[in-house]
Amino acid sequence: MKTALVTGAARGIGRAAAEALARAGLRVIALDLDFRDPVPGVEPLAYDLMDVPGIGALVDSLGPLDVLVNNAGVQPALPIDQYTEQARRRVLRINLEAPVELIKAASVAMKARRSGRIVNLASVAAYGAHTDVWYAVSKAGTVSFTRSFAAALGPHGIQVNAVAPGPIETDLLRNAQPERIAQLMKAVYTRRVGRAEEVAEAIRWLALDAPEILNGAVIDITDGSFLR
Amino acid sequence: MLALDKDFSVCTLGPEVQRVSFNLQNLDGIPGLVAELGEIDALVNNAGVLYCHPHDAFAEDDALEILTVNLRAPVALIEAVAPQMRRRKSGRIINVASVAAFTGHPDLWYGATKAAILNITKSYAGYLGGDGILVNAVAPGPTLTDMYERLPQSRKDAVMRSVYAGRPCEPEEVAQVIFWLGSESPAYVSGATMDVNNGSYPR
Numbered sequence: 001m002k003t004a005l006v007t008g009a010a011r012g013i014g015r016a017a018a019e020a021l022a023r024a025g026l027r028v029i030a031l032d033l034d035f036r037d038p039v040p041g042v043e044p045l046a047y048d049l050m051d052v053p054g055i056g057a058l059v060d061s062l063g064p065l066d067v068l069v070n071n072a073g074v075q076p077a078l079p080i081d082q083y084t085e086q087a088r089r090r091v092l093r094i095n096l097e098a099p100v101e102l103i104k105a106a107s108v109a110m111k112a113r114r115s116g117r118i119v120n121l122a123s124v125a126a127y128g129a130h131t132d133v134w135y136a137v138s139k140a141g142t143v144s145f146t147r148s149f150a151a152a153l154g155p156h157g158i159q160v161n162a163v164a165p166g167p168i169e170t171d172l173l174r175n176a177q178p179e180r181i182a183q184l185m186k187a188v189y190t191r192r193v194g195r196a197e198e199v200a201e202a203i204r205w206l207a208l209d210a211p212e213i214l215n216g217a218v219i220d221i222t223d224g225s226f227l228r
Numbered sequence: 229m230l231a232l233d234k235d236f237s238v239c240t241l242g243p244e245v246q247r248v249s250f251n252l253q254n255l256d257g258i259p260g261l262v263a264e265l266g267e268i269d270a271l272v273n274n275a276g277v278l279y280c281h282p283h284d285a286f287a288e289d290d291a292l293e294i295l296t297v298n299l300r301a302p303v304a305l306i307e308a309v310a311p312q313m314r315r316r317k318s319g320r321i322i323n324v325a326s327v328a329a330f331t332g333h334p335d336l337w338y339g340a341t342k343a344a345i346l347n348i349t350k351s352y353a354g355y356l357g358g359d360g361i362l363v364n365a366v367a368p369g370p371t372l373t374d375m376y377e378r379l380p381q382s383r384k385d386a387v388m389r390s391v392y393a394g395r396p397c398e399p400e401e402v403a404q405v406i407f408w409l410g411s412e413s414p415a416y417v418s419g420a421t422m423d424v425n426n427g428s429y430p431r
Contacts, residue, residue: 147430154392154427166416189357189418198414205408211401215392216427220420224357227350227419228431 004207005065007031007049007102008072009039012170013121016200017069018042024208029062031072049098050090059105064113067207068106070099070120070142075135077177088134095138096145103149107158114157119206120146122164122218124184124226131180139164143218150216161206162218166225168194189224230265232275252301253293262308270320270410271309273302273345278338278375291337298341299348306352310361317360322409323349324402325367327425334380342367346421353419362418364409369425371397390428397424 004021008014009030018039022028028042035044047058049072059065073095076087103118110116123139130136143162150160167173167184173193185191202219220228231241234251241247250261252275262268276298279290302323313319326333326342333339346365353363370376370387376396387396405422423431 147427150430151392151427155394168416189354190360190415191358194414194416198416201412201414202417205412209404209408211398211404211424213393213397213401213426214405214424216430217423217425219417219422221414221416222420223416224350224354224419228421 001025001027002066003027003029003063004067004069005029005031005045005059005062005102005106006042006069006071007098009042010035010037012172013165013168013196013199013203014069014071015039016196017071017203020197020200020204021067021069021207024204026067049094052093052097052101055098055101056105059102064109065106066110066116068102068116068118069203069207070102070118071203072098073121073138073172075132075172075176077132077135077175077180079131079177080133083134091134091138095135096141099142100145103145103153103160107149107153107156110158111153111156116153116158117207117210118149118153118158118160119203120160120162122146122162124164124166124220124222126164127226127228131177146218147216154215159206159210159212159215161210161214161216163199163202163206164218164220164222164226165194165199166220166222168196168199168221170196184225187224187226188222192223194221194223230268252297255296255300255304258301258304259308262305267312267316268309269313269318270322271305272322272324272406272410273305274324274406275301276324276326276338276341276375278335278378280335280338280378280380283336286336294335294337294341298338299344302345303348306348306363310352310356313361314356314359319356319361320410321352321356321361321363322406323363323365324406325349325365325421327367327369327423327429329367330429330431334383349421350419357418360415362409362413362415364413364418365421366402366405366409367421367423367425368397368402369423369428371399371402373399387428391425392427397426 010032126139329342349365
């Protein structure tokens with residue numbers, strides 16, 4: 001049985017991805033700060049990804065992973081002149097440093113087995129102007145490290161891809177700046193926001209069914225809200 | 229499953245696939261053809277031609293053939309299937325572009341049509357999206373097809389230097405991406421281009 005680790009799996013896209021992978025027959029380890037509302041059929045793992053130095057030991061304790069979904073992310077949704085040092089550190093730690101450390105740790109066993117699939121959560125925030133500068137920086141960085149690790153790990157049989165969702169019905173969208181949401185929704189073909197389950201299907205496909213040649217790719221899940 | 233081509237003499241498709249012999253240079257015949265085929269839930273615009281003539285000595289007829297088959301025929305096919313898809317409020321259209329859309333290409337007109345097909349994908353995703361029709365593209369990198377064999381060796385060498393996997397793409401791998409876009413991909417994926425180039429052009 002394949003094992004997957006999904007971060008930020010208590011709610012939203014991470015939860016839907018954990019459920020989709022569990023339905024597909026994987027053993028799913030669901031990492032989050034806490035699980036007030038447990039996800040059925042998955043193993044909860046309480047961990048604060050602000051503790052980046054602890055990630056190596058954490059991953060070692062889980063045994064070899066077949067699939068890593070770097071979903072955990074925060075968006076302070078602050079204008080740049082109101083950004084606190086704490087908010088900036090948090091967004092860069094959780095959205096950038098933690099996934100890189102997770103890939104570094106998980107890829108050791110993947111390399112040894114010449115097999116593994118990593119899916120990173122980018123965002124359309126990576127591509128255009130954004131009202132939350134550090135969030136956008138972190139997502140542009142996610143596209144960047146997806147490519148870097150695809151190049152570094154591809155020759156070892158490991159696939160590293162990303163999804164870039166537009167507006168998706170999650171807590172993160174509910175907390176986003178209204179002008180940002182309005183900006184995105186203007187161009188959406190169907191005038192609706194996406195569902196977490198839709199992003200989860202793209203994650204599931206990348207984690208299980210996508211052809212081996214697909215590496216370093218980013219799937220835009222935007223319904224027109226950003227065209228690239 | 230309907231398979232359209234102008235020539236099936238070397239075709240290995242099984243009997244479950246219905247063959248439709250048609251030359252896509254016959255743009256005027258496309259509406260009538262589609263009308264005969266019944267309900268179409270998914271349209272895959274895959275047909276394409278490439279010559280690799282030098283840019284300063286491109287035969288007019290060949291340039292026209294590329295523009296017709298690679299660009300005008302896909303548009304005519306989309307126009308022909310769109311009304312029935314609109315009535316059903318459902319349909320999936322997948323256009324096969326190429327990494328050439330981004331990089332330029334030894335065949336000037338091939339590259340130009342592949343860039344245009346991405347634009348057409350976005351336009352139709354907008355025109356038809358409100359009626360529940362998804363329009364996406366795949367942009368494969370170099371793939372082991374007859375077309376690949378026609379590429380200059382210099383381009384094949386450049387490909388091999390740039391891919392992570394150390395091999396070109398298999399046609400079946402592009403097909404897997406098309407299959408997902410034609411069946412289970414989420415509705416929020418529309419107007420998108422799926423890069424299948426294994427690092428040869430990260431964009």
